[in-house]
Amino acid sequence: MDRNIRTVDDVLRLMDGLFAPEADRWTAGGASWWDGFYADRSKPVPFFAAKPDEHLVSCLDRGLIAPGRALDLGCGPGRNALHLASRGFTVDAVDLSPTAIAWAEERARETGAEIRFHHGDAFALTTGELAGPYDLICDSGCFHHLPPHRRISYLDLVERVLAPGGHLALTCFAAGAMGSELPDAAFYRQSGLHGGLAYTPESLRWIFSGLTEIELRRMRDEPPDSPLFGEPFLWTALFRRATETGSTAVRGPAAT
DSSP states (O other), X not given: OOOOOOSHHHHHHHHXXXXXXXXXXXXXXGHHHHHHHHHOXXXXXXXXXXXXXXXXXXXXXXXXXXXXXXEEETOTTOHHHHHHHHTTOEEEEEESOHHHHHHHHHHHHHHTOOEEEEESOHHHHTTTTTOOOEEEEEEESSGGGSOGGGHHHHHHHHHHHEEEEEEEEEEEEBTTTSSBOOOHHHHHHHTSOTTOBOBOHHHHHHHTTTSEEEEEEEOOOOOTTOSSBOOTTEEEEXXXXXXXXXXXXXXXXXXX
16 A cells, blocks of 8 residues: 655656656656657758757847856757857756757767756756756747646746746747647546647746746747748747846746
8 A cells, every 4th residue: 555645746756657658758767759759860850950949049139148057958959059058158958868968969069069968857957966047048849848747847947946037948839830739637637748738828928927028929930941940830938037036936846
């Protein structure tokens, strides 16, 4: 007889286990799926190209974000991390997939970029070696692969490592264009995430209501020959943490 629920972390791990193993994209157990995804570099996946997000570049060019310490969540092959390093940031980049990290490290060596790459669960790593504070958290496609209960972990990560006055640059699936629009409870009944969760502007504003919205718009469509990545089925957002050191996000425990 198991009676092993005592903390919120215990509840989060229990809810992780409600999903079928093949649905996992967010814990260490999901690393093998991402390894398979990144194994064939020749696949026509738009974000395999070494192009930074057009929204991130736009924010930098307009002076909305200034160079400092940056954390790239779910960095994949490192396209945004490479650009941030080229713009004067000190960059930590993390991904579940060893295959993605190896590819990103190759690109960094080819360009001479100095980036600290980390393989593992960002929620766990930010309680230790990625403790921050960071002036920028960049997330291009990590958030929409989290199940609803892990938003608690995500908001806790933001609160723990984002510096006062720091920014969160987010890119995620846009409702009506990409991703599942099922209500949160349905994902647990069906034991899967259907490729990722779609969000509306209202839902993003509510989830990140502890931060100040600087910009929220659809990503611009970039042509194949553009030096930037841009797909209109995504939302892009820039949020800023208050300059005072008080709490800015919904407080929750770190994931393990």
